[in-house]
Amino acid sequence: MEDSELEKIRKARLEQLKAQGGGSAPKAGPSGGAGGAGGQEAARQQEAEARKSMLNQILMPEAADRLGRIRLVKEERATDIENRLIMLAQTGQLRSKVTEEQLKELLNAMSDNAQEEKIVVTRRKGWGLDDDDDLFDDL
Template identity: 45%
Template sequence: MADDDLQAIRARRMAEMRGASGGGELPAGLPAGMTAAAGGAGGGQNAAEEAEKKSQMEEMRRTMLFQILDNQARERLARIKIVKGDKARAVEDLLIRMAQSGQIRSKVNETTLIGLLEQINEANQKETKIVYNRRRDDDSEDEDWGL
């Protein structure tokens, strides 16, 4: 291979690595395979980007739920979130998946939301089982009293 070809391959690879690491220049002291985040420099910037990305995702989630639910259903879901946050999150996830797959054609009202909650409760409901351990005749306490 010619030196020009190797230079072009190296330049393309460096551009790919910069794109994957967030677009910044690689510091001169780092080896070719190591990104700036892995070297310890710029770790705060990645955390800020992650926090920004997470807040954008939550905002998208809220807007989708605003479009999916009517006012009464939204209020009920907010009350459920106060008491059982994990159950409310599961219902929100289910509603978003249903909307993305096209199963929801109009806004979800409160009665439909109650039906979804009942379905989730039935699916997650654990059956309680009671076991009675009865004494046997040989374990009778009558013998202890001498009767």
């Protein structure tokens, strides 16, 4: 499922670059002496640019700022939110730019769905009872 989303993002970015006259396309061409590794890095960079461009089109500035602050604290959560927003935009479920309030609602909805981490402490039965202290008195 992620591969198809990434492919859509790449196609959208490629169309955007073609519409702009290919402004940043030549940068991706020369890929250092590493061969495949340079091409992968260029593809990753292009994908990141496409995501950033798409999010700029989706989010109002204050919502983008909030998402940036979330990224500072929990990068994986910010990435999940970005993926959700991009998916909503691609499926046509977003009619206008997302405001900060709408982003808060999305955050709440996603946190309700996520399972909360719970720490369960189980104690041994009889641990720490005063009755055990009698065993050490005879020593």
